[in-house]
Amino acid sequence: MSAQITGTTGTTGTTAAPGGAVEDAQAAPVWQTVCGVADLAVERGAAALVGGNQVALFRLTDDRVLAVQQLDPFSGANVMSRGIVGTRRGVPTVASPMYKQVFALETGECLDPVGFLPVLAAGPDLATWPVEVRDGVVHVAVPTGPTP
Amino acid sequence: MTASSSSPRHLVVVGGGMVAQRLVEALRARDTVGEWRVTVFAEEPRYPYDRVALTSYFSARDPEELNLGDPALWDDPLVRLVRDCRVDSIDREARQVTDRLGRVHDYDELVLATGSDAARPPIPGNDLPGVFVYRTIDDVAALRGWVEAKRAERSGASYDRPVRGAVIGGGLLGLEAAGALEALGAQATVIQFGTHLMDAQVDLGGGQALGRLINDRGIAVRVSTATQQMRPARATGHVGRLDFVDGGRLDVDVVVLATGVRPRDELARDAGLPVGERGGAVVDLSCRTPDPHVWAVGEVACIEGRCLGLVAPGYAMAEVVVDRLLGGAATFPGADTATRLKLRGVDVASFGDAFARTEGAMELVWADPVAGVYKKLVLSDDARTLLGGVFVGDASPYAALRPMLGRELPGDPGSFLLPEGAAGGGAAGLELPDDATVCSCNNVTAGTVRGAVTEHACTDVAAVKACTRAGTSCGSCLPLVKKLTTTELERAGIEVSNALCEHFELSRAQLFDAVRVADLHTFSEIIARFGRVPAPVAAMPDGVAPAGLPGAGPGRGCDICKPVVASVLASLGNGHILTGEQAALQDTNDHVMANMQKDGTYSVVPRIPGGEITPEGLLVIGQVAKDFGLYTKITGGQRIDMFGARIEQLPLIWRRLVDAGMESGQAYGKSLRTVKSCVGSTWCRFGVQDSVGMAVRLELRYRGLRSPHKIKLGVSGCARECAEARGKDVGVIATDKGWNVYVGGNGGFTPRHARLLAEDLDDETLIRTIDRFLLYYVRTADRLQRTSVWVDEVEGGLDGIRAVILDDSLGIAADLDAAMALHVDAYEDEWRAVLEDPEKLRRFGSFVNAPTTADPDLAYVAERGQPRPATTAERAGAAGAVLIAGTTLEVRA
Numbered sequence A: 001m002s003a004q005i006t007g008t009t010g011t012t013g014t015t016a017a018p019g020g021a022v023e024d025a026q027a028a029p030v031w032q033t034v035c036g037v038a039d040l041a042v043e044r045g046a047a048a049l050v051g052g053n054q055v056a057l058f059r060l061t062d063d064r065v066l067a068v069q070q071l072d073p074f075s076g077a078n079v080m081s082r083g084i085v086g087t088r089r090g091v092p093t094v095a096s097p098m099y100k101q102v103f104a105l106e107t108g109e110c111l112d113p114v115g116f117l118p119v120l121a122a123g124p125d126l127a128t129w130p131v132e133v134r135d136g137v138v139h140v141a142v143p144t145g146p147t148p
Numbered sequence B: 001m002t003a004s005s006s007s008p009r010h011l012v013v014v015g016g017g018m019v020a021q022r023l024v025e026a027l028r029a030r031d032t033v034g035e036w037r038v039t040v041f042a043e044e045p046r047y048p049y050d051r052v053a054l055t056s057y058f059s060a061r062d063p064e065e066l067n068l069g070d071p072a073l074w075d076d077p078l079v080r081l082v083r084d085c086r087v088d089s090i091d092r093e094a095r096q097v098t099d100r101l102g103r104v105h106d107y108d109e110l111v112l113a114t115g116s117d118a119a120r121p122p123i124p125g126n127d128l129p130g131v132f133v134y135r136t137i138d139d140v141a142a143l144r145g146w147v148e149a150k151r152a153e154r155s156g157a158s159y160d161r162p163v164r165g166a167v168i169g170g171g172l173l174g175l176e177a178a179g180a181l182e183a184l185g186a187q188a189t190v191i192q193f194g195t196h197l198m199d200a201q202v203d204l205g206g207g208q209a210l211g212r213l214i215n216d217r218g219i220a221v222r223v224s225t226a227t228q229q230m231r232p233a234r235a236t237g238h239v240g241r242l243d244f245v246d247g248g249r250l251d252v253d254v255v256v257l258a259t260g261v262r263p264r265d266e267l268a269r270d271a272g273l274p275v276g277e278r279g280g281a282v283v284d285l286s287c288r289t290p291d292p293h294v295w296a297v298g299e300v301a302c303i304e305g306r307c308l309g310l311v312a313p314g315y316a317m318a319e320v321v322v323d324r325l326l327g328g329a330a331t332f333p334g335a336d337t338a339t340r341l342k343l344r345g346v347d348v349a350s351f352g353d354a355f356a357r358t359e360g361a362m363e364l365v366w367a368d369p370v371a372g373v374y375k376k377l378v379l380s381d382d383a384r385t386l387l388g389g390v391f392v393g394d395a396s397p398y399a400a401l402r403p404m405l406g407r408e409l410p411g412d413p414g415s416f417l418l419p420e421g422a423a424g425g426g427a428a429g430l431e432l433p434d435d436a437t438v439c440s441c442n443n444v445t446a447g448t449v450r451g452a453v454t455e456h457a458c459t460d461v462a463a464v465k466a467c468t469r470a471g472t473s474c475g476s477c478l479p480l481v482k483k484l485t486t487t488e489l490e491r492a493g494i495e496v497s498n499a500l501c502e503h504f505e506l507s508r509a510q511l512f513d514a515v516r517v518a519d520l521h522t523f524s525e526i527i528a529r530f531g532r533v534p535a536p537v538a539a540m541p542d543g544v545a546p547a548g549l550p551g552a553g554p555g556r557g558c559d560i561c562k563p564v565v566a567s568v569l570a571s572l573g574n575g576h577i578l579t580g581e582q583a584a585l586q587d588t589n590d591h592v593m594a595n596m597q598k599d600g601t602y603s604v605v606p607r608i609p610g611g612e613i614t615p616e617g618l619l620v621i622g623q624v625a626k627d628f629g630l631y632t633k634i635t636g637g638q639r640i641d642m643f644g645a646r647i648e649q650l651p652l653i654w655r656r657l658v659d660a661g662m663e664s665g666q667a668y669g670k671s672l673r674t675v676k677s678c679v680g681s682t683w684c685r686f687g688v689q690d691s692v693g694m695a696v697r698l699e700l701r702y703r704g705l706r707s708p709h710k711i712k713l714g715v716s717g718c719a720r721e722c723a724e725a726r727g728k729d730v731g732v733i734a735t736d737k738g739w740n741v742y743v744g745g746n747g748g749f750t751p752r753h754a755r756l757l758a759e760d761l762d763d764e765t766l767i768r769t770i771d772r773f774l775l776y777y778v779r780t781a782d783r784l785q786r787t788s789v790w791v792d793e794v795e796g797g798l799d800g801i802r803a804v805i806l807d808d809s810l811g812i813a814a815d816l817d818a819a820m821a822l823h824v825d826a827y828e829d830e831w832r833a834v835l836e837d838p839e840k841l842r843r844f845g846s847f848v849n850a851p852t853t854a855d856p857d858l859a860y861v862a863e864r865g866q867p868r869p870a871t872t873a874e875r876a877g878a879a880g881a882v883l884i885a886g887t888t889l890e891v892r893a
Helices: A019-024 B018-030 B049-058 B072-073 B137-156 B172-183 B204-216 B266-270 B311-325 B396-402 B446-454 B461-468 B478-491 B510-516 B524-531 B562-573 B580-585 B586-590 B615-627 B647-659 B689-704 B763-780 B785-792 B798-808 B813-826 B829-833 B838-846
Strands: A030-036 A046-050 A052-059 A065-069 A084-088 A091-095 A102-104 A110-112 A130-133 A136-142 B008-016 B036-041 B079-082 B087-091 B096-101 B104-106 B109-112 B116-118 B132-133 B165-170 B187-191 B220-222 B227-232 B239-244 B249-251 B254-257 B261-263 B281-283 B293-298 B301-303 B339-343 B346-352 B362-368 B371-380 B386-393 B436-439 B602-604 B631-634 B640-645 B672-677 B711-716 B730-735 B737-742 B755-759 B862-865 B867-871
Touching: A030 A046, A046 A136, A052 A091, A052 B396, A084 B562, A084 B580, B008 B018, B018 B036, B018 B072, B049 B137, B072 B079, B087 B266, B087 B602, B104 B461, B116 B510, B137 B172, B137 B254, B165 B172, B172 B187, B172 B254, B172 B339, B187 B615, B204 B220, B204 B346, B204 B362, B204 B371, B204 B386, B227 B510, B239 B586, B254 B586, B254 B615, B281 B293, B301 B311, B346 B396, B362 B631, B386 B396, B396 B478, B436 B446, B436 B755, B446 B461, B446 B478, B461 B478, B478 B647, B510 B524, B510 B562, B510 B763, B524 B562, B524 B580, B562 B580, B586 B838, B602 B647, B615 B640, B615 B647, B631 B867, B640 B647, B647 B838, B672 B689, B689 B730, B689 B763, B730 B763, B737 B763, B755 B763, B755 B798, B763 B785, B763 B798, B763 B813, B785 B798, B798 B813, B829 B838
Parallel strands: B008 B036, B008 B109, B036 B079, B109 B293, B132 B254, B165 B187, B165 B254, B187 B220, B281 B301, B672 B711, B711 B730
Antiparallel strands: A030 A136, A046 A052, A052 A065, A084 A091, A091 A102, A102 A110, A130 A136, B087 B096, B096 B104, B116 B261, B227 B239, B239 B249, B339 B346, B346 B386, B362 B371, B371 B386, B602 B640, B631 B640, B730 B737, B737 B755, B862 B867
16 A cells, blocks of 8 residues: 555546537647557447546447547546447447446437436536547547646 | 324224235225224234235245235334234123233224134044145145155155045135145045036036146046045054045045135124124124124125125225225125136136026137137126126136126127137237226226326336236236236337337347347347347438448447347357457446446456355455455355456456466356355254255356346255345255255345245256256346246246246257256356457556556545545545555556
8 A cells, every 4th residue: 555646636637628628629639649440449448548638439330439538427437438339329329337328429428317417517428539540540639728 | 083183093803814904904004194003813823914825835935925915014003913812702892802811902993804714524534634624824834744744654665656635625725725735746636526626616617627627737536526434544543545425435645625614703603793694794785793893804704695705805895894994985895706716727717697697698608628728708688798707728818808797898709708819819909998997806997007007107017016006916917907007008109118229129038039040149140130220310410320320220239238139149159258249248347357346446256156265265365355455345145355456457366366276256247146055064063965065066057157137046055044045046955855946036126035946856956957947047038137027927937937947848958958068068267268368358458558557546545444435525635534545556647
């Protein structure tokens, strides 16, 4: 039990940039190289560290890669990448592995809160990150705007 | 009558049977201001129990399972139940009763609910050892003990023959007693004085059909036979032979008298109250005796000139008395004498004017002697109004037709007698009027059931039962309740299909069969073949289908159907659960083979078969937990859970455990969890079998078996049941001859005791029986359906399961055996396989671009010497909490 973490490193403080900040950043995105597409399993998420944020990456059957926040708004745990990927009426989704809320992967919108209230002040939806795949390499845009 | 401000008035109920229970229940439900307090004197040392279900005591040996209603009723401060305490006399003038201990109790009002005694017909020898009646739990227990003792004598004899039993009386009760003898493994002969069986309910044609069905079951029937005497066996003095008036004889080891009941009206007689010609305290239609403060209900009441030996009229009388006590003016609505016999393979029902005694009544008969079916409707002289009916061999129209009693039938009455499925046949399309009674035990109408759906938002039969109490007593109306509920839900536009989700229209059981028959092995194949195309979202962004999902495909599944497909594929032997496309189907727990906890870390449970572990094993677990800073706790399944393992630590932890000879405990899977055991005969002074040895054997056999829900087993080494095996899906309890096996138990939200499936099995038969039970469940249960619910809902219930796995009635036993053999052969430790496969190991990186970096947000505090996740307040630095982390956690800036 040697290590200590300072008390300010709370679950709610470090991870997700809200969607607004991401859009501001799109004017001049700074792209971070994350991994190869081949490093991602189809329809199984993976967590990544992007500019100090925890991001969940999902590779779909058509090799598109989508990124949302890793922090689950309903449990406050960093687990979104470990949910089951699927579709709801044709829209790609991920279900939180903790309490099974369903989110649209493209927009981050919570499609089904399954009767729960979010524990995060930012609300029930997930923040999304722009992703580009170039030459088999996954790049995620790092928000450059002010982060709260 | 209004609620007085003084102390409540005192109601004394003499008798603690089904009708007394109903009376107290109804009074407490309706007397909301506490106008009455009740004292119930019960002669038996028990809570009121379901006498109608007495025969089921042979399959469910725990008498408490027969208890009626909510046990909390007896904790009500206004209710007092005095068990094992007969009332000896009534002083009507002083309004007092005296109990058997000589205590005197005042009453304001008195209800006689003393019921009946089983009659002992005046046949010489009717008191010999081995002659029983069939009325109470104690009667049934004594009969059981006798037959078991006789069978034990037999097994030592040089000649081998079964125990021979006779039942005198071929009515409803007699046939149930014969079924009970049969269930005990005895040969049974029914002796009927009348011309045919159940002659009080069924006409000659129906009785003959019934006789054939009973014969087919191996129960002999003698009709038009009077018994002259019962003679003792010379050697023992026990009953040994029946002599009949016609000169015939029958050798017997046990006799059950089931010739009728006699009202227990001695209190009424002694108190000077009038009794009926054939006994019973005479009451008017308000159930009141000539004494305005004394009432009688149930079998002891002589109402409209007769006593009624059925529970439904008794319940109706109880409701009438409660209404009157609370100032109402209810009257007895007339006896509903509908009856139904439920013996395995014999279905008999009768209602209304079954003998067509009404002036001008017409009889419409359908008989199929080959199939053993006899059905009759009794109609008014214009052939339109339903007056009664008899059903033997196929009582399926009964539930729908009985509520139509006294009403005009729509269409051709004959169509209701044709077999279901025949053109225009069956009662399926019958629309009941709202005021038709569906459940006569609880007096629930069709309208009330419909209202439960439309006004109280019930969406399944269980909710409707809880809301209306329909079907909660005898259960015979449940098919009708289910049909009404389904119809009403459909009408309300609520989908009642058993479709898994938007991607599959099939239920889990249907999907299992489909995948097995079509021989499919991947999710993509399965959804392409059996998936359905969901309705598109009305307004998609830009009005285009999402890329990668061209046109209207069935989609890519969801968190409902993917784990189901994963489970089905695993049950059908498709290799490691993380192989190929299967990996993407798994819930996170199965995917990383650990149990996710609230902060996103996992718990780790190595298998400890039967709860048996060496000191060395304990040291390994202790050292691993210490090195990785894990919180440890003993589980309810006799193993050790280690909490707080991060995803990237799981392979390191399991490398240590596997190297020490441990394997996955599948605590994360919908699969076998544990086989709990007591220490058994190797150490215990009382144990009669080696329960630990059997538990280890079972756990190693079924480990890794994927199923619709988790499965737990238990093995106890003697009847003391220290392993609590009857709280498990499969419970095995040692007897001095072998093992009894119970099925369908569980703890959790709705605790349930397992029910007896088979008795005194040797080791190999036990294992074969459990093999088949588990695989039959795996193949036919719905998603997340525990065995307790499945046992009730699978075709034929527990009897049906017995037929399939013990008698091979579906011809699938060999297939089930082969499938289990395949499972046992193909078993591999899932964790060992992952550790040997670098491709699978890659899934355990914390971040794809920093696979060994710990989640920086995790934080813990120490409590009672171990870590636990920090609360939000503790994280914020409140309360001066000191945050800690596991010893291998890297600290990042």
